[in-house]
Every structure is written in C-alpha cells, then in structure tokens.
Amino acid sequence: MVDLKDYEAIFEQTPLAQLLVDKHYKNVLANQELCKMTGVSKDIILSIKITDFKDRGILKYLKDTGETFEDAVARKRTVHGQSTIETSQGKIEVLRTIIPLLDEKGEIEYIYISYNDITRMIKVHDYMAHEVDELAKIYGIMAKGDLTPRYKLTEPDADTKENYEILVKLRDAVRGIIGSLEVNIADVNKRMQNLTTTSDSATRSVDDASKSVSQIAKNASVVSENAQKASEGIEQMAKAMQDMSAAVEEITSNMENVSNQANSANSSAKTGAALADNVNKDMNAITSSTENVYGIVKDIEKQMSDIGKIIVLIRDLASQTNLLALNAAIEAARAGEHGRGFAVVASEVKSLAQESRQSAEKIEGMITHLNLATKKATDAMESSKTLVIKGSAESSQALEAFRTIQKAAEAVANSASEVAAASEEQAATTEEITASVNEVAHLVEQTAKEAGDAAAATEESAAAIDEISRMIQTVNDVAMGAMEANRKFKVD
Amino acid sequence: MSVKASQPVTRGSTLPGQPNDSEPIQVVEFLLGSENFAINLFDVKEVVEYTTITKLPNVPSHVRGIIDLRGEITTIVDLKQRLNIREESARSIEASRIIVLDDKIAASKIGILVDDVTSVSTFEGNQVDYTSASVNAQDTAIIGIIKRKVKVKDKEKNELIIWIDLKQLLTDIDAAV
Numbered sequence: 001m002v003d004l005k006d007y008e009a010i011f012e013q014t015p016l017a018q019l020l021v022d023k024h025y026k027n028v029l030a031n032q033e034l035c036k037m038t039g040v041s042k043d044i045i046l047s048i049k050i051t052d053f054k055d056r057g058i059l060k061y062l063k064d065t066g067e068t069f070e071d072a073v074a075r076k077r078t079v080h081g082q083s084t085i086e087t088s089q090g091k092i093e094v095l096r097t098i099i100p101l102l103d104e105k106g107e108i109e110y111i112y113i114s115y116n117d118i119t120r121m122i123k124v125h126d127y128m129a130h131e132v133d134e135l136a137k138i139y140g141i142m143a144k145g146d147l148t149p150r151y152k153l154t155e156p157d158a159d160t161k162e163n164y165e166i167l168v169k170l171r172d173a174v175r176g177i178i179g180s181l182e183v184n185i186a187d188v189n190k191r192m193q194n195l196t197t198t199s200d201s202a203t204r205s206v207d208d209a210s211k212s213v214s215q216i217a218k219n220a221s222v223v224s225e226n227a228q229k230a231s232e233g234i235e236q237m238a239k240a241m242q243d244m245s246a247a248v249e250e251i252t253s254n255m256e257n258v259s260n261q262a263n264s265a266n267s268s269a270k271t272g273a274a275l276a277d278n279v280n281k282d283m284n285a286i287t288s289s290t291e292n293v294y295g296i297v298k299d300i301e302k303q304m305s306d307i308g309k310i311i312v313l314i315r316d317l318a319s320q321t322n323l324l325a326l327n328a329a330i331e332a333a334r335a336g337e338h339g340r341g342f343a344v345v346a347s348e349v350k351s352l353a354q355e356s357r358q359s360a361e362k363i364e365g366m367i368t369h370l371n372l373a374t375k376k377a378t379d380a381m382e383s384s385k386t387l388v389i390k391g392s393a394e395s396s397q398a399l400e401a402f403r404t405i406q407k408a409a410e411a412v413a414n415s416a417s418e419v420a421a422a423s424e425e426q427a428a429t430t431e432e433i434t435a436s437v438n439e440v441a442h443l444v445e446q447t448a449k450e451a452g453d454a455a456a457a458t459e460e461s462a463a464a465i466d467e468i469s470r471m472i473q474t475v476n477d478v479a480m481g482a483m484e485a486n487r488k489f490k491v492d
Numbered sequence: 493m494s495v496k497a498s499q500p501v502t503r504g505s506t507l508p509g510q511p512n513d514s515e516p517i518q519v520v521e522f523l524l525g526s527e528n529f530a531i532n533l534f535d536v537k538e539v540v541e542y543t544t545i546t547k548l549p550n551v552p553s554h555v556r557g558i559i560d561l562r563g564e565i566t567t568i569v570d571l572k573q574r575l576n577i578r579e580e581s582a583r584s585i586e587a588s589r590i591i592v593l594d595d596k597i598a599a600s601k602i603g604i605l606v607d608d609v610t611s612v613s614t615f616e617g618n619q620v621d622y623t624s625a626s627v628n629a630q631d632t633a634i635i636g637i638i639k640r641k642v643k644v645k646d647k648e649k650n651e652l653i654i655w656i657d658l659k660q661l662l663t664d665i666d667a668a669v
Binding site: 334 | 612
C-alpha cells in the first residue's frame with residue numbers, strides 16, 4: 001500500500017505538474033505546479049474528479065491528440081497524449097503521461113498523470129519553424145539568382161530571444177556569404193565586361209592587324225615591284241653616270257679650249273684697245289686739221305667775195321667804156337669822113353670793153369662756181385667735223401668695248417678654269433655616285449629579297465592572326481557565357 | 493659785133509617816099525625785150541646810163557618822167573610802152589640805157605628809155621626790106637626791116653632788125669609834152 005502522504009512531498013518537489021487519481025477518478029494528490037499551470041486552486045482540484053475538469057468546464061480542452069485517460073484505464077498501461085487547453089491564464093500546450101498504478105490483483109488502484117507544459121517549446125518551435133521557413137523562401141529566391149530580397153526576422157519575445165539570436169547568427173553568416181557572392185559576381189561581371197571589351201578591342205586590333213598584315217603583304221609586293229623598277233632605274237642611272245663621266249671629260253677638254261680662246265680674245269682685245277686709242281688720237285688730229293681747213297676755206301670765201309666786188313667794178317668800168325665807145329662811134333659817124341679814123345678807134349675800144357665785160361662775166365661765173373664749191377667744201381667740212389666727232393666718240397666707245405671685252409675674256413678664262421676645276425671635281429663626284437649607285441643597287445636587291453621574305457612572313461602572320469581571332473572569339477564566348485551565367489544573379 | 497667800115501654803096505630800085513636803097517644807112521641798134529631795133533644815127537645825140545626818173549603827173553603812160561641831164565630837163569619816153577611791147581627785160585632797170593635825141597627832131601629835150609644799146613652800124617640799102625605788110629600798115633612807125641647775116645653754129649642766117657621812124661613817133665610825144 002502506498003502512503004499518499006509520502007508522495008505528497010515528492011509531488012511538491014517535482015517541477016512537473018502532477019495529479020494522482022484514485023480508481024474512482026477522484027483527484028487525490030496535486031502539486032503546486034499543477035495549480036500554477038491550470039490556475040485552479042489545490043482545494044478545488046482535490047475536491048473534484050479528474051473528469052470534472054472537462055465535464056464541469058473547469059478546463060477547456062481545445063484539442064486532444066494521442067491516447068487518452070480512458071485508453072490508459074482500458075489498456076491498463078502507460079499512455080501518452082497531448083492537449084491544448086484553454087486555462088484562465090491562457091492557452092497552454094501539455095504533454096500528458098498517464099500511468100495506471102495497479103495493485104496485486106492487477107486492478108487499477110491509482111492513476112498517475114503528469115503534465116509537461118510544452119507551450120513555450122512549441123512557441124519556440126513555431127517561431128523557429130516560421131522564421132526558418134521565411135528564410136528558406138528568401139534563400140530559394142536567391143538560389144534562383146535574385147540576391148536582393150532581405151528578410152527581417154520577427155522581433156523575438158522573452159521565450160524566443162535565444163533562438164532569435166541563433167537565427168541572427170545564421171542569417172548574418174548567410175548574408176556574409178551572399179555579400180561575398182555579390183562582390184564576386186560584380187567583380188566577375190566587371191572582369192568579364194573588361195574581358196569582353198578587351199576581347200572586342202582585341203578583335204578590332206586583330207582586324208586591324210589583319211588589315212595591316214594584308215596591307216603589309218600589298219606593300220611588300222609593291223616594294224618588290226618598286227625594287228624591280230628601282231633596279232631598272234639604277235641601271236639607267238649607272239649608264240647615265242657613265243655618260244656623265246664622258247660628258248664631264250669632254251667639258252674639261254672644252255674648257256681648256258675655251259680658256260685658250262679667251263686668252264687669245266684677251267690679247268686681241270688689248271691690240272684692239274691700242275688701235276682704238278690710236279684711232280681716237282688720229283680723230284683728234286683730224287678734228288684740228290679739219291678746223292684748220294675750215295678756216296682756210298672761210299678765208300678763201302672771203303677773198304672770193306672781194307674778188308666778186310672787184311669784178312663788179314670791172315664790169316661797171318667795161319659798161320662805161322662800152323658806153324663811151326658807143327658815144328664815140330656816134331660822134332665819129334656824125335663827123336662823117338673826118339671822124340672815120342676815130343670811129344675805128346671807138347669800135348676797137350668798144351670791142352675791148354666788150355671783151356673786158358665777157359672776161360669779167362667769165363670770172364663772175366667762175367667765182368659763182370667757186371663759191372658753190374667752197375660752200376660744198378664748207379658743208380663737207382661741217383659734215384666731216386660731225387663725222388669726226390662721231391668717230392671720236394665711237395672710237396672711245398670702241399676703246400671702252402675692247403676694255404670690256406678684255407675684262408669679259410679674263411672673266412671667261414677664269415670661269416673656264418673654275419669650270420674645269422669643277423668638272424674635275426664633278427668627275428670625282430660622278431665616280432663616287434657610281435659607287436653609291438652600285439651600293440644602292442645591291443641594297444635594292446637586298447630589299448627585293450627582304451620584301452619576298454616579308455611577304456612569306458606576312459602570310460604566316462595572317463594565319464597566326466586568324467588563329468588569334470578564333471581564340472579571341474572563344475574567349476569572348478566564354479566571357480559572354482560567364483556573364484550570361486552571372487546575369488541570373490540580380491545584385492544591387 | 494664790131495662795127496665794120498662802111499660797105500661800098502650799091503644802087504637798087506627806089507620806092508616812092510622811101511630812102512634810096514642804094515645809099516648806105518647808118519643806124520644805132522638797141523634792144524627792146526629780146527628784139528633788135530634801130531633808129532637813124534643822125535637822130536641820136538648821145539647815149540647815157542640810166543638815172544633815177546622823176547615821175548610826172550597827168551601824162552600818157554609812155555612818158556616815164558623827167559631827168560636832169562647836165563642841167564637840162566629831159567623828158568624820158570618809155571619806147572616799149574609806146575610801141576606796146578609787153579616783154580620785160582631780163583636785166584635790171586639800172587642796166588637800161590637812155591638814148592638822148594638830137595635837138596633837130598624834137599622841140600624839147602627828149603630821151604628814150606631802151607633795154608640796151610648794142611652798136612652803131614652801117615647797112616647797105618639792099619639789106620633793108622620795105623615791102624612787108626607790117627611795114628606798110630599805118631601807125632606802126634616802121635621804116636623797114638634790116639636783114640643782117642650772122643653765123644649761128646656755122647650756119648648763115650638773117651637776123652632781123654626793126655628800123656623805126658622816130659619822127660613819126662615823136663609827133664604825138666611832143667604834143668603830150
């Protein structure tokens with residue numbers, strides 16, 4: 001037999017809510033914990049049956065799961081169940097453990113019921129479940145790529161505070177991961193962007209390179225052609241150089257001739273200058289002679305004029321003599337036979353007078369003629385004087401001209417010498433040029449060969465560039481793929 | 493042209509009122525323009541040189557004026573003007589001559605102006621032609637035409653001298669003066 005008094009202390013000590021019911025379902029023992037849980041005083045509990053809780057509505061059973069008190073009685077074994085009960089203090093969740101206590105006969109003597117209050121546990125559990133569920137939803141969204149949604153954990157109360165802190169830890173850890181991920185994605189995106197940009201520019205560069213290479217190929221062929229042309233040109237140049245060399249030799253010899261000619265011209269000019277000088281002197285002598293002659297002729301003219309005056313006098317005398325003779329003849333005729341002798345004399349005198357007149361007339365004619373001649377002589381003198389002045393000036397000019405010729409001849413001689421010297425120099429230069437031309441020819445050949453090599457190298461380069469182009473395309477594709485992959489992550 | 497001694501006189505037919513052509517004639521020859529003229533020697537007193545003539549008013553055009561000849565006023569008649577000869581002399585007026593006429597044929601002292609006086613000549617009567625029409629015409633005062641043989645480039649040819657009658661000419665001159 002169990003002494004209930006002994007268990008009462010145990011009841012009180014146990015932190016679980018406990019109830020002991022006798023075989024008549026009458027409550028016999030209850031601890032303080034149960035009172036606290038139900039909000040019913042111990043006296044009331046001990047004054048009623050267990051069934052009264054439900055039947056009398058002391059406690060409102062909202063939900064029962066698992067085995068019940070009746071099951072325990074019927075099956076005479078320990079059963080477990082769970083109930084949600086509305087108490088005066090609120091809704092509580094309890095785990096029921098119902099243990100039938102059997103006597104020696106196996107009959108039920110007491111029934112021990114413990115109520116484990118799991119309200120708080122449930123609450124915590126529910127809180128956790130809800131929060132985790134919400135987080136899981138968010139993470140699900142994130143898993144699909146949108147990293148932007150955030151879940152703010154429900155503010156905890158005293159019961160859930162601990163769990164809240166755990167969740168915060170978890171969430172912060174995840175947030176850290178997401179942050180890193182975001183950073184990485186952005187970084188990768190940026191890098192990929194860079195990469196694609198780079199690969200684009202690489203593509204362009206490759207295109208450029210390709211163009212350049214084809215240009216180089218063209219250029220190489222042009223260079224090759226040009227080298228060919230240059231080679232021909234250089235050949236012609238070499239020939240021209242030979243011709244030039246010959247020409248320069250000819251010039252040198254011609255210049256010697258010119259120099260000789262110039263020297264002889266110089267000496268001729270000197271002789272000419274001396275002659276011109278003499279002519280000038282002669283001209284001056286002629287001028288003075290002409291002036292003398294002019295004076296003489298003038299003198300003659302004057303004397304002619306004197307003679308003319310005398311002739312006029314003679315003619316007058318002749319005329320008067322003639323008149324006298326006439327009158328004498330008249331007188332003689334009038335005298336008749338006595339005057340006959342006188343008439344003869346008068347006639348003779350008349351004929352003398354007539355002869356005198358004729359002579360005077362002749363002389364007059366001669367003087368007129370002489371005057372004309374003198375006039376002509378004077379004119380001739382004048383014109384010869386003019387001519388002499390002109391001749392004098394011209395001889396001076398000739399002298400000047402000869403001096404100029406002399407100077408010019410000297411200058412020509414000097415120039416010819418200079419030209420000869422220059423030609424010699426030119427000959428040397430021509431030889432140098434010929435050497436240079438040969439060198440250039442060699443270089444051009446080299447260039448042609450190198451152009452050929454360049455063409456070959458260019459083909460190789462072109463192939464390499466194609467390869468690079470393909471590689472860049474691949475890189476670009478990869479980068480694009482990576483970016484595409486990253487694109488599903490939505491980040492801030 | 494020299495004055496030869498008078499030729500022997502030969503007699504020929506004599507026309508009425510005309511000098512006997514058998515008588516030798518003595519004349520003074522002178523020039524009017526380019527023609528030779530002659531007047532009777534005995535109508536001439538002397539020949540003088542040209543001197544400045546003082547013109548007279550209200551006289552016929554052939555009266556040139558007057559000169560002072562050795563203190564005597566002498567009337568000068570321009571014979572070319574009187575005979576209507578237009579031909580000018582090649583020589584200057586100073587070279588012309590004045591033939592002073594004998595006092596017998598004029599009442600006053602008269603000189604005639606001619607271009608030149610060439611000679612005093614004697615011609616035979618048969619050298620003078622009195623028959624030509626011009627000679628016979630009135631108012632010409634021509635006595636006859638004297639023919640003189642001259643040699644021109646070894647050819648003999650007759651030079652004609654117009655022999656004029658001064659007395660006839662001077663009748664009106666005297667009236668005028």
